[in-house]
Amino acid sequence: MPDDTIQYVLLCLAAFFAGAVNSVAGGGTLLTFPSLLAVLGPVAANATSTIALFPGSLAGAWGYRQELRETAPMLRVLWLPSLVGGILGSLAVTRFPERVFENMVPWLLILASTLLLFQRPVARWLGVHRHAEPKPRTVAGIVVFQFLVGIYGGYFGAGIGILMLSSLAFMGIPDIHRMNALKSILAGLMNGASAVIFAVEGVVVWKYAAVMAVASVVGGYIGARAARRMKVTHVRAIVIVVGFGVAAYSFYKRFGG
Numbered sequence: 001m002p003d004d005t006i007q008y009v010l011l012c013l014a015a016f017f018a019g020a021v022n023s024v025a026g027g028g029t030l031l032t033f034p035s036l037l038a039v040l041g042p043v044a045a046n047a048t049s050t051i052a053l054f055p056g057s058l059a060g061a062w063g064y065r066q067e068l069r070e071t072a073p074m075l076r077v078l079w080l081p082s083l084v085g086g087i088l089g090s091l092a093v094t095r096f097p098e099r100v101f102e103n104m105v106p107w108l109l110i111l112a113s114t115l116l117l118f119q120r121p122v123a124r125w126l127g128v129h130r131h132a133e134p135k136p137r138t139v140a141g142i143v144v145f146q147f148l149v150g151i152y153g154g155y156f157g158a159g160i161g162i163l164m165l166s167s168l169a170f171m172g173i174p175d176i177h178r179m180n181a182l183k184s185i186l187a188g189l190m191n192g193a194s195a196v197i198f199a200v201e202g203v204v205v206w207k208y209a210a211v212m213a214v215a216s217v218v219g220g221y222i223g224a225r226a227a228r229r230m231k232v233t234h235v236r237a238i239v240i241v242v243g244f245g246v247a248a249y250s251f252y253k254r255f256g257g
Contacts, residue, residue: 015212019219023060047198056216063224064181085150086190
């Protein structure tokens with residue numbers, strides 16, 4: 001098998017599993033970005049990875065379409081900060097070193113995973129009741145947090161799903177399947193904004209992005225459908241394990257590798 005064919009196969013496998021992981025927990029960028037770094041520079045790898053995973057986010061949302069109908073009120077609140085943040089983060093890619101945000105990734109993921117792990121006691125401490133409508137100040141805090149996640153998502157994006165799930169847990173959403181549905185749409189908005197900007201900037205390597213996008217769609221849809229058949233507690237446990245695993249990997253890559 002020619003080297004180019006092997007290269008394409010490996011990139012498609014990375015995109016497939018990234019799409020599946022993103023539909024359940026997040027962190028798929030840490031599969032596609034390092035794979036693309038083997039053949040591209042950092043900015044091109046970042047842009048191409050974003051384009052490749054964008055359709056997978058939409059496929060994951062389609063897989064959760066039943067749950068998505070029930071999250072419309074939260075979507076109306078969070079779509080704008082996600083979109084604006086994604087635009088600003090994407091514009092910063094070619095203007096700031098990637099290391100600025102890459103160094104923040106492990107700490108953000110540890111914080112997000114810890115919030116998910118201790119969500120119930122933290123919610124009680126904040127006065128947020130499970131399944132209840134969040135207080136205005138809680139919503140305001142989540143909107144600000146979502147805007148910052150949008151900036152980070154447009155800039156680099158590793159683990160944005162885990163970050164969003166940690167804040168959506170305080171929005172009164174009854175289960176993690178609905179949170180995953182909303183997260184997939186919001187991630188799609190961020191990645192969509194990035195996709196347009198990166199395409200206009202001419203930093204996308206389309207020969208890789210196109211085939212990886214197809215693989216990420218298949219992975220995103222299969223991951224979402226598989227997750228919907230699992231118990232909520234099991235999916236939540238997987239998200240937390242993936243979160244801490246991605247955080248540990250990020251710590252190793254940034255500070256020990």
